Amino acid sequence: MKAQQLLLTSIHHFAAHGYEGASLQEIATEVGIKKPSIYAHYKGKDDLFLQATTYALQEQKRRFATYFTNTRQQPLEQSLHGFFDWFISEQQDDILMRFILRAAYFPPEKLEQEMTDRFNPFFDSLHDLLTRLLRERDRTEQILYSTNYKSAALAYLTVAEGTLTELVYNGVDAFHARQQAVWPIVWRGMSKTI
Amino acid sequence: MKAQQLLLTSIHHFAAHGYEGASLQEIATEVGIKKPSIYAHYKGKDDLFLQATTYALQEQKRRFATYFTNTRQQPLEQSLHGFFDWFISEQQDDILMRFILRAAYFPPEKLEQEMTDRFNPFFDSLHDLLTRLLRERDRTEQILYSTNYKSAALAYLTVAEGTLTELVYNGVDAFHARQQAVWPIVWRGMSKTI
DNA sequence: TGTTACCTAACGACCGTTAGGAAGGTGATT
DNA sequence: AATCACCTTCCTAACGGTCGTTAGGTAACA
Numbered sequence: 001m002k003a004q005q006l007l008l009t010s011i012h013h014f015a016a017h018g019y020e021g022a023s024l025q026e027i028a029t030e031v032g033i034k035k036p037s038i039y040a041h042y043k044g045k046d047d048l049f050l051q052a053t054t055y056a057l058q059e060q061k062r063r064f065a066t067y068f069t070n071t072r073q074q075p076l077e078q079s080l081h082g083f084f085d086w087f088i089s090e091q092q093d094d095i096l097m098r099f100i101l102r103a104a105y106f107p108p109e110k111l112e113q114e115m116t117d118r119f120n121p122f123f124d125s126l127h128d129l130l131t132r133l134l135r136e137r138d139r140t141e142q143i144l145y146s147t148n149y150k151s152a153a154l155a156y157l158t159v160a161e162g163t164l165t166e167l168v169y170n171g172v173d174a175f176h177a178r179q180q181a182v183w184p185i186v187w188r189g190m191s192k193t194i
Numbered sequence: 195m196k197a198q199q200l201l202l203t204s205i206h207h208f209a210a211h212g213y214e215g216a217s218l219q220e221i222a223t224e225v226g227i228k229k230p231s232i233y234a235h236y237k238g239k240d241d242l243f244l245q246a247t248t249y250a251l252q253e254q255k256r257r258f259a260t261y262f263t264n265t266r267q268q269p270l271e272q273s274l275h276g277f278f279d280w281f282i283s284e285q286q287d288d289i290l291m292r293f294i295l296r297a298a299y300f301p302p303e304k305l306e307q308e309m310t311d312r313f314n315p316f317f318d319s320l321h322d323l324l325t326r327l328l329r330e331r332d333r334t335e336q337i338l339y340s341t342n343y344k345s346a347a348l349a350y351l352t353v354a355e356g357t358l359t360e361l362v363y364n365g366v367d368a369f370h371a372r373q374q375a376v377w378p379i380v381w382r383g384m385s386k387t388i
Numbered sequence: 389t390g391t392t393a394c395c396t397a398a399c400g401a402c403c404g405t406t407a408g409g410a411a412g413g414t415g416a417t418t
Numbered sequence: 419a420a421t422c423a424c425c426t427t428c429c430t431a432a433c434g435g436t437c438g439t440t441a442g443g444t445a446a447c448a
Binding site: 016017018019020021101102104105106108109145151152154155158159161162163165166168169177178180181182184185186187188189190 | 214
């Protein structure tokens with residue numbers, strides 16, 4: 001179905017050129033239809049962008065949740081640290097992350113409210129997921145320095161966002177350099193091990 | 195001089211709408227001239243954007259260096275931690291930072307090389323500045339856990355970038371929440387104090 | 389018969405850019 | 419001292435292009 005192709009291609013183009021820079025002409029051509037045919041599936045550029053955002057957030061949330069579920073039996077540090085490596089290995093998906101970061105940080109002005117309404121629940125649910133993970137895991141491992149799990153989760157998310165942004169922008173090498181610099185410090189800061 | 199006005203107004207518009215979304219028409223109107231008059235000062239939109247980037251990086255580097263010079267006699271933690279507060283108070287005009295982040299993360303495709311050529315030295319010089327700061331200060335305070343100052347500086351820069359990005363995007367309140375979550379962990383991770 | 393998914397053609401608006409000229413100041417030449 | 423050429427800075431007018439969008443039609447299919 002062309003509707004789904006349009007959505008995926010749009011994410012690609014919006015990620016690369018931004019809302020203003022992406023061209024419906026080019027998106028249509030890549031999908032193999034003419035520009036006005038887009039309007040058979042979406043009300044317009046705004047609608048396409050909003051639906052792309054909704055899809056991207058839902059998909060990314062699903063992937064993150066899957067990772068942390070699948071590593072449930074690993075030690076906490078391995079699960080948290082391995083997340084970065086897992087993210088790299090899903091190389092193809094950094095288009096999704098790039099789209100999300102761009103739409104989050106620099107949304108088109110007129111859609112700012114709609115973006116906020118979508119991103120806040122997304123981020124909150126990630127925050128909750130991580131908080132629960134830290135709390136449950138610490139109950140058995142007793143490894144975290146502080147029991148303020150919510151705060152620790154937020155710190156982890158901040159560092160993750162910073163390094164993943166680096167990955168999206170500067171590539172794998174710069175990312176590895178940062179990760180190797182920042183992770184020992186962060187883990188030493190949040191765990192009991194000294 | 196209109197040339198300088200054009201530069202500053204451009205930074206404002208590029209920060210708000212991106213390269214593709216910014217309009218020479220609107221920039222000219224805000225400065226009080228007609229659109230084609232821009233060409234008396236700059237060769238075109240590209241030239242304007244590149245000169246704006248050069249100016250913004252030079253200016254931001256100057257401000258950062260000034261802060262760390264002025265806090266030279268403070269304890270290291272105070273100087274590093276206070277940087278965030280200083281950024282909020284001194285940079286109520288966070289437009290400069292917003293422009294820099296946007297131009298760094300999502301440059302116009304055709305200017306990607308020129309952007310990289312400008313941003314790498316900028317980031318490297320910040321990295322060097324911080325590395326020297328940590329080394330010199332640790333010589334007297336003996337407070338850092340590791341003597342890999344370059345790595346510690348990179349970790350600090352990563353966290354700073356992540357939280358400052360949060361400030362630019364989500365505002366002061368979300369920024370404070372993150373800063374309070376992440377700083378105790380990072381400082382505990384990089385210092386000897388347990 | 390009605391709906392879905394595509395098409396061609398074309399709309400008005402805006403884009404960055406160029407041509408060409410007016411006004412004013414500067415500096416050298418007469 | 420007066421004239422001249424020249425440069426800078428602005429202007430109006432207009433260029434070719436691309437933008438998102440709409441109108442209206444066609445073919446397939448339920």
